[in-house]
Amino acid sequence: MKEIVQLFLETEISDQDYYDGIMSFILSSNIRRGEYECNQFIIKKMDLRNFLIFEEFEINKKREIHNAFSISKHTFTKTINEYAKKQGITVKIYKEISD
16 A cells, blocks of 8 residues: 555645645545545545545546545645655645544
């Protein structure tokens, strides 16, 4: 799974605009469920704290999902922010708020 997460980070967290869009989707409490289409991956918000990340392809006019993994909001934001800092991207401060 580590390789897939690294591929996601390298592909999707490549500049400030991509980072900002992804983090706005993840952190928004107004979006309880939905999908965010990145360059190569899809982020599916299952609820406010759980996400599925996967690559989606159309093969023979059928949707196929590859390299799927689930991740918690806390782990996801922490992983993205650590990578973004190394890339020189300005990161958003994230604090978990209990419901």
